[in-house]
Amino acid sequence: MPETSPADRRRSSIGARRNPDAEAAILTAARALLAERGYAGFSIEEVARRAGAGKPTIYRWWATKADLLIDVYAAEKASHMALPDTGALWSDLLAYTRALWGFWRDTPSGSIFRALIAEAQTTDAALSALRDKFLPDRLRDLCHMFERAAERGEIPASEIDDRVGLYIGFNWLHLLSDRLADDAPAIERTARLISGQPPGRT
Amino acid sequence: MPETSPADRRRSSIGARRNPDAEAAILTAARALLAERGYAGFSIEEVARRAGAGKPTIYRWWATKADLLIDVYAAEKASHMALPDTGALWSDLLAYTRALWGFWRDTPSGSIFRALIAEAQTTDAALSALRDKFLPDRLRDLCHMFERAAERGEIPASEIDDRVGLYIGFNWLHLLSDRLADDAPAIERTARLISGQPPGRT
Structure with missing residues (x-):
């Protein structure tokens, strides 16, 4: 974060176009506030x-507030997670899921x-x-993994969106029911179902 | 509901074992209160x-309160929904999903x-x-549809739980993002993915 005084930042943020320094300062403050007080203690005022x-x-x-939180969350995720490229969709999904659940x-x-x-x-x-x-x-974001799989002939390109939807639903269900254990065999089984690759194929 | 006075019901409900009449009266009252005031206006007191x-x-x-709400929700669902038996998992899932989303x-x-x-x-x-x-x-509940599919040889029995999990996640994602349109072709595509039956097979 650049060394600008609060007054500088306030001045420079006037206008509809975002000032990158002010934007970064706001996202940094929002992230720190969330880490300290959680969602319930979060306020735009603070x-x-x-x-x-x-x-x-x-x-x-x-x-x-939700729009700001989404940007904070997305920036955190981007800094913690990268899309794997293991050469097969099922093993990409296994690696990505384990990293995502760990991040959560x-x-x-x-x-x-x-x-x-x-x-x-x-x-x-x-x-x-x-x-x-x-x-x-x-x-x-997630489409990239599935598009590579389609290019390799693992899944039809016409099924990418539906398979990504299944994958997001799988993750949400585990997050929202607080079942995020790093159970690699169980995650691999579902990763193989979503990628249409039965066990035995690598 | 039987014609008992509130005092009768209160007397008869003493004890850890549930009195069926009192239980039915409580569930009926809870359902009516939810229909009138929604979740936010729900209270055990009322x-x-x-x-x-x-x-x-x-x-x-x-x-x-959550335990009571779950019983009310489950009773409502049981009275509105039946598990279909169309002879194939993908068409069972298509029928069930359209009914479930309509119910929601x-x-x-x-x-x-x-x-x-x-x-x-x-x-x-x-x-x-x-x-x-x-x-x-x-x-x-949902396992029955998948068990029949395994008996017909459509899916391996060892994949039932994982496929049911995918199916629940798919429904939750659509409920929680308020995307419950009755789009039969889109639902059928996902039903076929979950049941491992590509288009063309019936």
């Missing part, structure tokens, strides 16, 4: 105070994402952020 | 008042179940009721 930014600036860039278990991000899904059940803005922004982005 | 039952009785039979869309049960999953993200008792009671019961 993020603004810590980042030396105005609340109107934050709301201009992130229409709702061992960092505050698991609780944050659970709280976000929970809020989407009662708040329209959070539902819309989850469904119309977060999920399409995740679908696009 | 259920007790309407059912003419004592709060201690309700808490003796259902340790938490068109009755208060969809919102109730969403609220229950949401509460499980912040309350340990609700998480435990969902994970340790509700999910194993649903798994057992």
